[in-house]
Amino acid sequence: MKKQTTRSGFFNFSIAGFVWLGSIVLIAGIVHIVSILMMPRVASKNAYARIAAVAPVNQIYALPMPVPGTEVVPFEDASMEMAVCRWSLDQGPIRLRGNVSAERLTLLSFHSRQGQIFYSLSDRSSTRGRIDVLLVNQAQLEAAEANDNEDDPAQELRILAPATEGFILLQALAERPADRPEAQRRLQSFTCGTAR
Amino acid sequence: MFAVFRAIFVVLVGIALGLWATYLSVESGLGFDKISAGPWVAYPKSGTPDADPYVRANISRSGQIPLGVAEGISLIAQTDSAGGELLANCAYVVRGLVPQARFWTIGVVKPKGQFMENAAHRYGFTSEEILWDDRDHFEIQVSSTARSKNWLAMPQSGRFAVMMRLYETSLSTNRKSITEQSMPMIDKVSCR
Structure with missing residues (x-):
């Protein structure tokens, strides 16, 4: 009789132990998955936050020359001249316009605040050396389409943004150190701001 | 009362373990579509909506800014081709x-x-300024002491990484073609 009680007590303990251990693993798993999924929303030093700390909204801002101590984000390419346009669609669509030159690498990428690249293009996508982008939300896209003239179609590239805030990164390759001023001029040809 | 303490203990340990796992996975650069080619590591989908x-x-x-699909691909090596740490007091x-x-x-x-x-x-260096040995090969000396031709100067000590960026590459759409053989080797020459 006494032996049986002991045995059943041990058995109970081991089931309880598994339940507690299972609970720990379950909670750890949930916390792990939630924290990984939440990271892009809560990370305070993501690329957008770093750019927002230096760049004004809705205009072109040239990032400092890539040398030690001036990095805005890690893993910058030292051969690139960079500029950003931090945008907000609250005041209306964003117009980005500029000139690129054939055989010189110019790259544009469109980033949401949470770090998703929703569009990217290079100088090879330009129309006769011009880049003309209208960044819109769904309502702004419909408004732009309502104003379209069928006989004279708009030349601009319309990009639908999946967020209301983000940034455009412009990069111009300086093939040699002596090409830096030319790469800077290529970026300076760009304007970015709320479209009227 | 004991059961309450035990429940609190379980919850706290669970939270701690979960956050620890998150920290470890982020520090180690875990990713489902991570590509390794010798010492080179790339996350080709990092900027896309299907990034894991x-x-x-x-x-x-x-806080880094990944490259978009039309821009290219970025590869980072934190070790040499033999798997050793990259150290500034060594020449590569x-x-x-x-x-x-x-x-x-x-x-x-x-x-x-x-x-x-x-x-x-x-x-x-960029592909346009580098000095080529023969048609398809180049050699870059990474060292704290001056070398001829393609030389990247190093400080006296510390760890470092090598970053390679391929702009407008066909690999952006065909990521399986990155192999150890198609990428440069990073060989240690000597250490001080």
């Missing part, structure tokens, strides 16, 4: 082939991606 949650967490925590030679790309750049940075002070004020 680990890669997204890693990118947002480090980076040589071999480069996958097809319109332009490429190669440079040295600190392990977390900051530039390294160096007397020559050179942090990398």
Whole structure:
């Protein structure tokens, strides 16, 4: 009789132990998955936050020359001249316009605040050396389409943004150190701001 | 009362373990679509909407800006081709082939991606300025003492990483073609 009680007590303990251990693993798993999924929303030093700390909204801002101590984000390419346009669609669509030159690498990428690249293009996508982008939300896209003239179609590239805030990164390759001023001029040809 | 304490203990240990796992996975650069080619590591989907949650967490925590699909692909080596740490007090030679790309750049940075002070004020080379040995091969000397031809100056000590960026490469759409053989080797020559 006494032996049986002991045995059943041990058995109970081991089931309880598994339940507690299972609970720990379950909670750890949930916390792990939630924290990984939440990271892009809560990370305070993501690329957008770093750019927002230096760049004004809705205009072109040239990032400092890539040398030690001036990095805005890690893993910058030292051969690139960079500029950003931090945008907000609250005041209306964003117009980005500029000139690129054939055989010189110019790259544009469109980033949401949470770090998703929703569009990217290079100088090879330009129309006769011009880049003309209208960044819109769904309502702004419909408004732009309502104003379209069928006989004279708009030349601009319309990009639908999946967020209301983000940034455009412009990069111009300086093939040699002596090409830096030319790469800077290529970026300076760009304007970015709320479209009227 | 004992059961309440035990429940609180279980919840706290569970939270701690979960956050620890998150920290470890982000620090180690875990990702479902991570590509390893010898010492080179790339996350080709890092900027796209189909980036996996680990890669997204890693990118947002480090603050780096990944390259878009039309821009190219970025590869980072934190070790040499033999798997050893990259140390500034050692001399390395980076040589071999480069996958097809319109332009490429190669440079040295600190392990977390900051530039390294160096007397020559050179942090990398582009495909246009590099001196080629013969038609398809190049050789870059990475060393704290001056070398001829393609030389990347190193500080006296510290760890570093090598970053290679392939701009407008066909690999952007065909990621399986990155192999150890198609990328440059990073060979240690000597140490001080």
